[in-house]
Amino acid sequence: MPKKPATKIVRLPAKASAETRAHQLQPALVPDLERKHTINDIARLANVSKKTVSRVINESPFVREETRARITEIIKRVGFTPDPQARALAFRRSFLIGLIYDNPNAPYVINFQEGALGALRRMGYELVVHPCDRHSDEFLTDIRRFITRQKLDGVVMLPPVSENPTLAEMLRKLECPYIRVIAAALDDPKNLVMSMDRQSAAEVAEHLAKLGHRRIAMIMGPHTFRSAIERLEGFSNALADRGLSLPPEFLAEGSYTFESGAACADILLSRSPRPTAIFAGNDETAAGVYRTAYLRGVKIPDELTVIGFDDSPLASRLCPSLTTMRQPIRDMGRMAAEKLVAKIAGLSDVPAIAATTVVPHLVVRESSGPPGK
């Protein structure tokens, strides 16, 4: 099914009208579903130049309405969709967005990814995932190569790698639009999707205070994580506001892992008197607290209230089910995608994009109750 003459055949002079060429080169009017259509095929079918088809594809206002309607109809009928790589080459950009993360929390990553992907698809972008190791020597080089090689239109970064100032600096130099998902205003708001962890942690303090707890402990995340600092400060300030305190012997630093939660809980539950409530830095840490309580025979919630953070699937699967802060991860993925694309689209007119914030809220389940004796 020759769409163009074999090489030996003499070419028509360039000035041959589109009509003539259309007549000579188009063997049949039935749409050819077997072969992939190109912009040339559409141009031929519509009796216009490929430039005009290009204008329609890219929604240029400089096309007569009648022409646009006709071309659009043909595009739909034959199921044409422009070749992304060819567009990428000509546009010098890829319509690809990178997702950079080193977060070990699988549900977090998957949910975020799917939220972002849903939004990106609608806007004609694809997502390329890039897990990384922020402790590797080649960390920055690796990300830089990823971005320049793929000519990424932009990237979204998840915590904790999103908190890295050197990385953000590099992206700025590369002029690569980016969104940082983060727990504090570490950058211009237009580059952020921010989770208000400080306020959320205050909500936990209020919950515990209302239940009547007075000996309250916390297992914070690693101090190198901004979210850990935000949650700690929000929590201890809110306790102070209610005349409660977070004494040093009731504060332990974990690493947002199950194992660290178990180890820290072991220390906290050795205090005498021991705390009646533990606010764990995240759900994984809370699961570690459950583990230690189980081994020591401490009953939750009768003898110990436990609060998590994330509302990962784990929270509802633990017994008793875990009271925790729900983060709308999927929504955050969607928001990050939309915000990034808005930035990319408006690169020239630099619209002031407002801050995008999200406030996690408490989901009360079985693991919190009034203090025992």
Next chain:
Amino acid sequence: MPKKPATKIVRLPAKASAETRAHQLQPALVPDLERKHTINDIARLANVSKKTVSRVINESPFVREETRARITEIIKRVGFTPDPQARALAFRRSFLIGLIYDNPNAPYVINFQEGALGALRRMGYELVVHPCDRHSDEFLTDIRRFITRQKLDGVVMLPPVSENPTLAEMLRKLECPYIRVIAAALDDPKNLVMSMDRQSAAEVAEHLAKLGHRRIAMIMGPHTFRSAIERLEGFSNALADRGLSLPPEFLAEGSYTFESGAACADILLSRSPRPTAIFAGNDETAAGVYRTAYLRGVKIPDELTVIGFDDSPLASRLCPSLTTMRQPIRDMGRMAAEKLVAKIAGLSDVPAIAATTVVPHLVVRESSGPPGK
């Protein structure tokens, strides 16, 4: 920094030697780290045609060793890396692999993805993820568009969507190389990474028999999932081999979810006498069993042994920790990637690629023990 003459300047005749052009067009010998290099820059620096550079990039044997070494050195020195979109356009393929899944098990997807990604990177490919909804009307159309639009070199499918025969048929018609991750030999072995669930389930039966259980129940996955059937048959056959049985009142069909596990366990624990052991279809289901046991005050493992399948992070976080079958998900991701790329590379010489199989093994933890009374 003009790399080429402005449009008004008369072009040199095509027959000008490479040497001449190199001299005229190359303002300095210092590598220009600011600007992205192209194959033309390398050709100029090496005093060869870009075709020869292309040969070096693509490891053609038809380059003199001295020439190759010189070009390779230059490529390394200036940090040249070929433009993926330009290659994609010229090669008519993308060096992109799609990961198609509808698996709600986040750790499974993430681990698989990272295993695959690690291998693909080494081989010069990128991974584009494509979650989908196998119940959507546009399911097949959507995947088809994804593949043709992106000109994917191949796809990997995760269960349960990997079990869909219509999808596999479509991929064959599209001549899109694929790998199905699956629990049974539903296709030519060269298209599979297979988990031997039948054998694994037999291992569970053996474990329970050795512990002395005689009233054994199972919560199978949905019968529309091949893995559910494999696990059921492997388990019940192995019980039969040991003179034990899986009576109908001790078999329930769940849906591999936490909720279904809880609901099915409620039914099974209402039987009189009740089972002393439950083999849950997967870890999520097992967590549901924990939930029901917790609510009914049934002690695990003293009064009830529970076995899961997957060894997801959840398994070690439950209290008591869950005895389960470990699937090497990450390895499976790597294997799928390697096998797919081998297929892509050898498309012409059609090498018979052997079956790739993986056998999950039992990880004994706290949730299994001898039967109570």
Next chain:
DNA sequence: CTGAAAGCGCTTACAG
């Protein structure tokens, strides 16, 4: 073993 020409499918820059 090496190269000049044409092409992949799209866009930009220029003209009308």
Next chain:
DNA sequence: CTGAAAGCGCTTACAG
């Protein structure tokens, strides 16, 4: 409002 030419950075097909 529309189009012809040149170009994005690479490869294939052909020649030598």
